[in-house]
Amino acid sequence: MATTINWTDILPVLPTDYLYGGFSESQQDGLIQTSMSEGDIKVRRRFTSYVEDYSGYMIMSTTQKTAFQAFYRETLGFGCLSFNFPNPVSIGNIEVRFTSIPKVSASSHDDWKISFSIEEIS
Numbered sequence: 466m467a468t469t470i471n472w473t474d475i476l477p478v479l480p481t482d483y484l485y486g487g488f489s490e491s492q493q494d495g496l497i498q499t500s501m502s503e504g505d506i507k508v509r510r511r512f513t514s515y516v517e518d519y520s521g522y523m524i525m526s527t528t529q530k531t532a533f534q535a536f537y538r539e540t541l542g543f544g545c546l547s548f549n550f551p552n553p554v555s556i557g558n559i560e561v562r563f564t565s566i567p568k569v570s571a572s573s574h575d576d577w578k579i580s581f582s583i584e585e586i587s
Contacts, residue, residue, distance in 0.1 A: 467562055470540060471547040476529055518564065519553055520582040530569065530577040537567060547586050560586045 499507045525533060537544060542558035544563035552559045 468549060470546060470557075472536075472548060476523075476525070476533055476536070482503075490520065494580065509541045516587065517584070517585040518584050521553070522578050522580040522582075524572055525577050525579055527575055530579065533567070533579055534569075539562070550583065562586060 497509055497511050499509075501507060502570075540546075541548060541563070544566065547560050548563040549558040550561045561583040564582045564584050569580055570578045570580075572578040
């Protein structure tokens with residue numbers, strides 16, 4: 466199901482902010498292995514599409530942190546809803562959802578480090 470919720474314009478521009486902030490990308494294990502009583506192990510696909518997981522952090526101003534928290538809490542219902550997010554490794558937007566609660570820590574006097582993980586929804 467496509468979403469109409471978009472990453473808000475007040476937050477840092479992507480993908481570079483997210484890519485340089487401890488960015489990582491991984492795929493979920495999409496294989497099932499079954500041991501047979503005789504012969505080789507059988508391997509098959511777990512599902513027809515693979516989910517990409519992304520994690521990283523962004524440095525935000527206090528204003529951006531406040532907007533991010535409002536987006537997460539109010540717009541997304543504490544992360545229950547999916548949203549359109551600039552693809553961190555390609556061009557265009559992808560539909561994603563949070564996979565954990567974002568973590569906020571002080572970076573400097575007026576800057577905040579916001580760490581979060583998301584997964585692409587196919």
